[in-house]
Amino acid sequence: MKTFPPERVVCLTEETVETLYLLGEEDRIAGVSGYAVRPKRVRKEKPRVSAFTSADIPKILALDPDLVLTFSDLQADIAADLLREGITVMGYNQRNVAGILAMIRHVGATVGQGQKAEKLAAQYETRIARIANRTTGKPRPKVYFEEWDEPMITGIGWVSELIEIAGGQEAFPDLAGKDKARDRVVTSEQVIAAAPDVIIASWCGKKVRPEKVSARPGWDTIPAVRDGRIFEIKSPLILQPGPAALTDGLDAILEALS
Template identity: 70%
Template sequence: MRFPPERIVCLTEETVETLYLLGEQDRIVGVSGYAVRPPQVRREKPRVSAFTSADIPKVLALEPDLVLTFSDLQADIAAELVRAGVAVHAFNQRDIAGIFAMIRTVGALVGAAEKAETLARSYEERLRGIEKSVRGLQRPRVYFEEWDEPMISGIGWVSELVGIAGGDDVFPGKAKERAAKDRIVSSLDVVGTRPDIVLASWCGKKVVPERIRSRPGWEAIPAVRKGHTVEIKSPLILQPGPAALTDGLDAILVALGTWRDR
C-alpha cells in the first residue's frame, strides 16, 4: 500500500465524512451509495457499493491504494478485494470509544494524525459538555428502535448517546450486543418497559409513526399515549461516525427536551 494512500474507496459513510472533515477528501475516489455527508459528496464521488454488496469490478477499476470497510456484514466484500490484491482496512466500532478510535485511525492512515486528534478531542469535549449540561434534569425512559420487522433495539453508540443526552435506554443490556439479531425485542418486551419516549430510525427506510402507535397494546405505553414518538433520520444516528456525535445527538437532545417541556 502506498503511504499515505492517494486513492481511497470508502464502503460506508462514516469514513467518507471523517476524511472530508480532515480535509483529505481529494484522496476519495469511490464511496458507498448511502454516503450523503457532506452533501457535495453525492456529486463529487462515484458510487460503487450498497452496504452488503459492492460492484467489485467498478472498485478495482478505480485502482484504489486502500479500501475502508465496516463490520462483519462487509467481510465477504473485504475478502474478495484482498484476494484481488487490494489493501483493505476493516473497521468494527460499536460504541463511542470505537468511533473516536476510528477517527484517529483514519487520520493515521492518511498521514493526518494531528488533525484527527484535534477532531476527536473536539467531539470528546462536546460530549462531556452536553452530559454536564443535563445533569439534574428529569431522565425519560427511552426505547430506540433500529428496525421494525423484527423489532431491533438500539446499538451501543446509540444507547450511550441517549445516556449522554439525559435519558435512560430501556434495553441497556441489549445495547451491548454487537449483532442486530441479538438485539431483537418483542412487542410485549417494549410494552413492559413503559418508555416515555420512542425514538425510531429504521435503517434505510422512512419511519411510519402510525404503524408504531397502532401496535396491539402500545396504547398503554406513555410515549404513545402522550405523543412522544420521534423519527431520527438513519444517516444521522445509525452510522458510527461524526454524524452520530453531532446531528444525531442533537436530534436526541431535541426529543428529550420536548418531552421535558410537555
C-alpha cells in the same frame, strides 16, 4: 498499500467518507458507498461502487485504490474478495462512542493527518462531556430506540450511549451492547413492559410512521404513545457510527428529549 499516505482511498461506508471530508482529505477518495450522503456534495463528486453488503468488485479494481476502508463482519466477504485481488483493506468495527473516536483518529493517522484528527476527536469529546454534565442530576426519561420495525430491533451500542449522554435512560441496556441485530430483537410485550417515556425510531432507509407505531396492539398504555412522544431520526444521522452520530444525531436525540 502501494503508497503512504494512500493517494486513492475507496470508502465502503458513510462514516469514513465524512471523516475524510472533515479532515480536508476528500481528494484522496476515489470511490464511495451508495449510502454516502455527508456532505451532500459527495453524491456529485465521487463514484458509487457499493451498497452495504455488496460491492462492484471490478468497478473498485478499476479505480486502482491504494486502500479500501470497510466496516464490520457484514462486509467481510467484500474485504476477502479485495484481499484476494491484492488490494490493501482496512476493516473497522466501531460499536460505541469510544470506537467512533478511535476510528476518526486512525483514519486521520492513515492519511497523514494525525494531528488534525486528534483535534477533531478532542472537540467531539469536549462537546459530549459538556452535554453529559448538563444533564447530570436531572430526571431521565426512559427511551426505547427502534432500529427496525419488523422484527422490532432495539438500538445498538453507540445509540444507547448517546441516549444516556443526552439525558435519557436506555429502555433495554442489556441488549445495547450486542453487536448483531438479531441479538437485539424485542417483542411487543417487552416494550409495553418497559413503558418508555419516549420512542425514537430510525428504520434504516424506510420512513418512520408514528401512527403505525402508536396503533400497535396494547401500545396505547405506553407513556410515549399516550403523550405523543414518538420521534424519527433519519438513519444517516444516527445509524452510521461516525461524526454524524456524534453531532447531528446527538442533537436530534436532545431535541426529542426536550
